[in-house]
Structure formats: C-alpha cells, structure tokens
Amino acid sequence: MPRRLIALAFVLAGANTAIADDMKMPINSGDLKWGPAPPALPKGAEIAVLSGDPSKDGPFVLRLKMPSGYKVPAHNHPTDESATVISGNFHIGMGDKFDESKAIELTAGGYAEAPAKMNHYGWVSSPSVVQLHGQGPFAITYVNPADDPSKQ
Numbered sequence: 044m045p046r047r048l049i050a051l052a053f054v055l056a057g058a059n060t061a062i063a064d065d066m067k068m069p070i071n072s073g074d075l076k077w078g079p080a081p082p083a084l085p086k087g088a089e090i091a092v093l094s095g096d097p098s099k100d101g102p103f104v105l106r107l108k109m110p111s112g113y114k115v116p117a118h119n120h121p122t123d124e125s126a127t128v129i130s131g132n133f134h135i136g137m138g139d140k141f142d143e144s145k146a147i148e149l150t151a152g153g154y155a156e157a158p159a160k161m162n163h164y165g166w167v168s169s170p171s172v173v174q175l176h177g178q179g180p181f182a183i184t185y186v187n188p189a190d191d192p193s194k195q
Contacts, residue, residue, distance in 0.1 A: 067094060070093070072129075075091040075093070075106065076091055077089040077090070077091045077108060078090060078091075080107065081193075082192060082193040083182075083183045083191070083192065083193045084107075084115065084183070084192065085113065085114065085115060085116075085192050086192065087109070087110050087113055088107055088108060088109045088110075088113060089107070089108040090105055090106070090107055090108070091105065091106045091108070092104075092105045093105060093106065093174075095179060096179065097179050097180065097181035098179065098180050098181065099179050099180055100178075100179055100180060101178070101179055102176070102177070102178055102179070103176065103177065103178075103179045103181065104174065104175070104176040105174070105175050105176070105181075106129065106172055106173065106174050106175070107172070107173050107174075107175060108170075108171075108172050109131075109167045109170070109171050109172075109173070110167075110170055111167060111168060111169050111170050111171075112166070112167070112168070113166060113167050113171075114141070114164075114165070114166040115164060115165050115166065116141055116164055116185055116186070116187065116190035117138065117139055117140055117141055117162050117163065117164040117185065117186040117187070117190070118162065118163070118164065118183050118184060118185045118186060118190075119157070119159075119160050119161055119162050119163065119183075119184055119186070120157070120159060120160075120177070120181070120182060120183060120184070121159055121160070121182050121184075122159050122177050122178040122179075123156065123157070123158055123159050123177055123178065124156070124157045124175060124176075124177045125154070125155070125156050125157075125175070125176050125177060126149075126154065126155045126156075126157075126173050126174065126175050127152070127153070127154050127173065127174045128149045128150060128151050128152065128153040128154075128171065128172075128173055128174075129151065129171075129172040129173065129174050130151055130170075130171060130172045131150075131151070131167055131169045131170055131171025131172060132148055132149060132150050132151075132153075132167055132168055132169055132171055133148075133149045133153065133155075133165055133166075133167055133171055133173050134146045134147070134148045134149070134165060134166050134167070134168065135147060135149060135155050135163060135164070135165045136163065136164050136165070137157070137161060137162065137163050138162055138163070138164070139162050139186050140164075140186070141164045142164075143166075146164075146165075146166075148168075162186050
C-alpha cells in the first residue's frame with residue numbers, strides 16, 4: 044500500500060509541475076496597464092486586461108476602474124458574466140430598468156453572477172475597481188438602445 048501512495052505522489056507532483064509551467068506571468072495591481080474602456084461602456088471608466096482577449100472566443104479576465112458616480116444602464120451579455128469587487132463598491136440590480144431601490148451594494152471581496160441574457164445594471168458610489176471574467180467575445184446589449192454610448 045505505501046508504494047502505491049508514493050507512486051501517486053510522484054504522479055501528482057508531475058501534474059502540479061505541468062500546471063505551474065502553463066501559469067501566466069503573475070502581476071501586481073500596480074503593474075497593470077490601464078486604458079480607456081471600449082466605446083460600448085459609458086465614458087469615464089478604464090480597463091486592464093489580465094488574461095485572454097475579451098474581443099475573441101475564449102475565457103477572459105479584466106478589471107474595470109470606475110470613478111465615483113459611474114453608472115452602466117440596464118443591459119445583458121450573450122454569455123455568463125461574473126464580477127468581483129476588488130476595491131470600493133459596486134451596486135448591482137437585476138431588471139429591465141435602472142432602479143437603485145432594487146439593487147444590492149457589494150463591497151471589496153463581494154461577488155455577483157449574471158447568467159447570459161439576464162438584464163442587469165450597476166453603479167459605483169466611490170472610486171472602485173471590479174474584476175469581470177467570462178467567455179468572450181465580450182458583448183453588451185442595452186435594454187434601451189438609446190443608452191448605448193457607442194451609438195451616441
């Protein structure tokens with residue numbers, strides 16, 4: 044029996060080495076490269092891509108830095124979206140209309156998921172950073188087409 048455990052340990056050690064070899068370069072938050080958010084999002088936010096390419100098929104991880112008062116009108120995505128508050132806060136509500144009374148405030152460490160095609164909206168009441176991850180290509184469809192900043 045002990046020989047089997049030793050053999051298993053070597054197999055697992057080899058698997059862990061393979062995973063470590065595939066690991067992306069670690070990065071600290073101070074080293075992120077920030078740039079303007081794409082035109083599909085309201086002006087004022089900045090974005091940093093941590094992993095993947097949100098414009099292509101495949102998984103991605105990005106961070107969105109938003110100034111106090113930044114709002115994203117009701118919208119949905121063709122794929123699931125997950126969000127984690129890194130700093131500050133993020134108010135998120137589900138529904139077709141922006142309604143602050145029906146939202147929940149997430150603070151640093153808070154997490155939310157929006158399934159594909161689920162209408163939701165959000166805003167921050169302090170300077171905030173939210174990490175988004177999902178399956179690309181990233182797309183956003185506003186419930187009210189007049190809210191789409193890329194069309195204005």
